[in-house]
Amino acid sequence: MFKHVIVRKPARSMIDGITSAPELGKPDYELAVKQHDAYIEALRSCGVEVTELPALEEYPDACFVEDVAVVTRKCAIITNPGAASRNGEKEHIMETIKKFYKEDQIEYIKAPGTLEGGDVMMVGDHFYVGRSARTNEEGIHQFIEILEKYGLSGSEVTLEKVLHLKTGVNYLENDTFLVSGEFIEKEEFKNSKLILIPDDEAYAANCIWVNGKVIVPSSFPKVAQLIREAGYEVITTDTSEYRKLDGGLSCLSLRF
Ligand code: CIR
Numbered sequence: 001m002f003k004h005v006i007v008r009k010p011a012r013s014m015i016d017g018i019t020s021a022p023e024l025g026k027p028d029y030e031l032a033v034k035q036h037d038a039y040i041e042a043l044r045s046c047g048v049e050v051t052e053l054p055a056l057e058e059y060p061d062a063c064f065v066e067d068v069a070v071v072t073r074k075c076a077i078i079t080n081p082g083a084a085s086r087n088g089e090k091e092h093i094m095e096t097i098k099k100f101y102k103e104d105q106i107e108y109i110k111a112p113g114t115l116e117g118g119d120v121m122m123v124g125d126h127f128y129v130g131r132s133a134r135t136n137e138e139g140i141h142q143f144i145e146i147l148e149k150y151g152l153s154g155s156e157v158t159l160e161k162v163l164h165l166k167t168g169v170n171y172l173e174n175d176t177f178l179v180s181g182e183f184i185e186k187e188e189f190k191n192s193k194l195i196l197i198p199d200d201e202a203y204a205a206n207c208i209w210v211n212g213k214v215i216v217p218s219s220f221p222k223v224a225q226l227i228r229e230a231g232y233e234v235i236t237t238d239t240s241e242y243r244k245l246d247g248g249l250s251c252l253s254l255r256f
Pocket residue numbers: 017018019061064066067083086117118119163164166167245246247248250251
């Protein structure tokens with residue numbers, strides 16, 4: 001069960017955020033704020049307390065707060081984002097993390113290690129880490145060492161086609177994974193229950209399980225239906241403006 005969620009309001013500068021899909025156009029800031037408010041409401045309806053941090057104009061991508069920390073039931077790990085324009089975001093999450101974790105439960109990924117939270121998928125006490133353009137071998141090594149210190153474990157997952165691990169695979173508890181594209185055949189997930197994401201709804205592989213309910217991006221009816229058929233209550237919320245920056249539902253919050 002999750003009790004707390006941390007989000008960060010989008011900044012007006014988000015129109016200059018990193019994107020691999022400029023053809024989708026620039027985000028509409030006003031609409032992005034409305035979608036963010038609705039996202040917070042969706043989370044609250046799952047019974048969590050939401051801490052909303054102020055926008056950071058100097059960091060266009062800072063609303064994707066998931067990337068700067070990994071929050072576990074034993075410790076919090078401040079990451080070292082691999083995207084140069086995002087690296088400084090980590091300094092702005094520490095104060096909030098310190099409200100929830102004691103000093104000796106807070107760890108740091110250090111250069112030359114890089115790691116972004118979007119590459120980390122929590123499955124109980126095990127953490128899968130994607131080795132991506134943003135998360136390197138040294139970052140993964142440090143991360144697993146930290147986990148082991150707290151009696152947790154981690155393992156690397158290779159990825160080739162997506163930005164972050166959770167762009168393509170997400171855990172819905174109950175030994176159930178949402179898998180798309182390159183993750184459908186991965187050894188790691190083969191023996192679990194898999195919900196296969198159709199290629200034309202690949203963006204919706206990034207859904208979040210929150211206390212028994214699953215938040216799904218709107219306009220992906222096939223995925224919503226598959227998740228309902230798997231027995232979950234589905235809440236939909238629109239993330240169209242974040243999609244323009246390669247961001248999905250998980251990227252917008254830290255859940256713990
Ligand atoms: C970036 O490229 O860093 C942002 N535009 C999107 C980050 C998405 N975050 C995530 O998948 N956890």
